[in-house]
Amino acid sequence: MYRFNLQVLLDYRKRIEEGFQIELSLIQRELENARQELLSSQQEKTHYEEELAERESREVNLHESILYRDYLRGIRKKIEEQRGRVATIKIKFDKKQEELLAATKNRKVLEKVKEKHANEFIQELEKKERAFVDEVGIRRYQRT
Numbered sequence: 001m002y003r004f005n006l007q008v009l010l011d012y013r014k015r016i017e018e019g020f021q022i023e024l025s026l027i028q029r030e031l032e033n034a035r036q037e038l039l040s041s042q043q044e045k046t047h048y049e050e051e052l053a054e055r056e057s058r059e060v061n062l063h064e065s066i067l068y069r070d071y072l073r074g075i076r077k078k079i080e081e082q083r084g085r086v087a088t089i090k091i092k093f094d095k096k097q098e099e100l101l102a103a104t105k106n107r108k109v110l111e112k113v114k115e116k117h118a119n120e121f122i123q124e125l126e127k128k129e130r131a132f133v134d135e136v137g138i139r140r141y142q143r144t
Contacts, residue, residue, distance in 0.1 A: 002122075010110045017104055020103050024096045027089065034089050038083060041079045
């Protein structure tokens with residue numbers, strides 16, 4: 001029966017591809033979590049800005065106003081840091097996606113080679129079978 005000489009390499013490339021898929025999935029989850037954290041911080045900032053504006057419109061408590069502004073400054077800094085983390089993770093995600101694409105292409109190339117060799121093997125078997133059937137037919141004809 002047909003045995004693909006490069007099957008070990010094909011299996012290896014499949015494992016590499018599966019590894020990249022798992023890594024990409026983990027990075028995607030990390031990216032989604034980072035984006036969610038960023039969104040949460042932005043919503044928190046908006047909430048406290050609105051709350052500060054409301055409190056200042058009612059009454060001016062200097063100490064409370066300073067505390068709110070300091071807290072908002074901290075949230076803004078946290079947002080900027082989180083944007084940086086999101087950008088870094090996105091770069092990592094894009095790189096891993098490219099690696100997965102390359103691994104998929106490598107696997108597909110080998111699968112096409114395997115398919116081509118299998119077809120050639122089948123054609124060769126069919127050719128030998130036809131030759132055998134022809135030989136059997138010729139021998140029967142010669143006996144009669």
